[in-house]
Amino acid sequence: MNDVLILSVVLAVAVAAAMVxxxxxxxxxxxxxxxxxxxxxxxxxxxxxxxxxxxxxxxxCRDCAAARAVLSAVSGRGGGVFVAEIDVATHPAIxxxxxVLRAPTVLVVDAADAIRARVSGVPDAADLEQALAx
Amino acid sequence: xEIDVRGPRFGAAVTCLVLSAAFLLRSEALxxxxxxxxxxxxxxxxxxxxxxxVFRFLKRRLNLGPPPATEPESGxxxxxxxxxxxxxxxxxxxxxxxxxxxxxxxxxxxxxxALLALTGLCVxxxxxxxxxxxxxxxxx
Numbered sequence: 001m002n003d004v005l006i007l008s009v010v011l012a013v014a015v016a017a018a019m020v021x022x023x024x025x026x027x028x029x030x031x032x033x034x035x036x037x038x039x040x041x042x043x044x045x046x047x048x049x050x051x052x053x054x055x056x057x058x059x060x061c062r063d064c065a066a067a068r069a070v071l072s073a074v075s076g077r078g079g080g081v082f083v084a085e086i087d088v089a090t091h092p093a094i095x096x097x098x099x100v101l102r103a104p105t106v107l108v109v110d111a112a113d114a115i116r117a118r119v120s121g122v123p124d125a126a127d128l129e130q131a132l133a134x
Numbered sequence: 135x136e137i138d139v140r141g142p143r144f145g146a147a148v149t150c151l152v153l154s155a156a157f158l159l160r161s162e163a164l165x166x167x168x169x170x171x172x173x174x175x176x177x178x179x180x181x182x183x184x185x186x187x188v189f190r191f192l193k194r195r196l197n198l199g200p201p202p203a204t205e206p207e208s209g210x211x212x213x214x215x216x217x218x219x220x221x222x223x224x225x226x227x228x229x230x231x232x233x234x235x236x237x238x239x240x241x242x243x244x245x246x247x248a249l250l251a252l253t254g255l256c257v258x259x260x261x262x263x264x265x266x267x268x269x270x271x272x273x274x
Binding site: 003004006007010011013014015017018021022025058059060061062063065066088089092095102103 | 253266
């Protein structure tokens with residue numbers, strides 16, 4: 001009986017962690033407006049005056065294809081949203097500069113090149129559009 | 135090799151069941167079986183993964199359809215290595231009499247495989263990606 005209790009506690013902790021993960025993953029988090037930085041701007045070639053979605057990827061990233069699809073859908077719909085990808089493996093310094101710890105990570109950048117929000121995981125298209133409109 | 139992303143989740147569910155049963159029954163044999171399963175996947179690659187092969191069989195039998203997405207096997211394979219090491223050390227502790235520590239290590243694997251089965255979050259894969267990044271930073 002004692003063992004069943006111990007196992008139940010372990011599984012309950014795992015389930016709780018799973019639920020926390022589901023909530024945090026793909027959530028659009030607003031951030032204090034941070035300038036994108038000249039280095040990133042030059043690397044990616046963000047056109048002046050356009051909002052942008054920057055997707056950080058890695059070679060072994062499982063969900064990056066899904067994130068890419070969401071970003072294409074959002075840019076295809078609104079028009080005037082610039083989408084770019086940055087491979088963390090090729091540009092580790094840029095990833096470090098923006099404290100990118102996971103792939104996919106999406107930075108939402110407004111027309112004035114200020115980072116407004118970030119997402120760790122695959123974002124929901126509607127959440128992204130809302131963040132861009134803000 | 136690219137693998138179906140559903141495969142590791144299936145494997146994790148089976149692993150969780152096998153190790154939970156091993157713990158409840160205090161069965162070193164079941165634990166040793168799971169350690170062997172980890173070892174085969176880790177050393178020979180996921181093509182030879184026992185649970186992976188069961189999954190492939192079920193996919194055909196039950197017509198589960200094509201993969202919704204694929205991923206390189208490197209992350210999941212590294213996770214099999216980590217799971218094998220953790221469960222293997224646990225087995226060693228149990229066999230040498232330190233069953234408290236031994237089964238505690240097994241329960242760590244139970245928790246992490248439950249997490250993977252439930253959410254698709256592979257902690258071992260994230261550690262692998264982190265390791266790759268650190269290795270590149272070191273070389274750069």
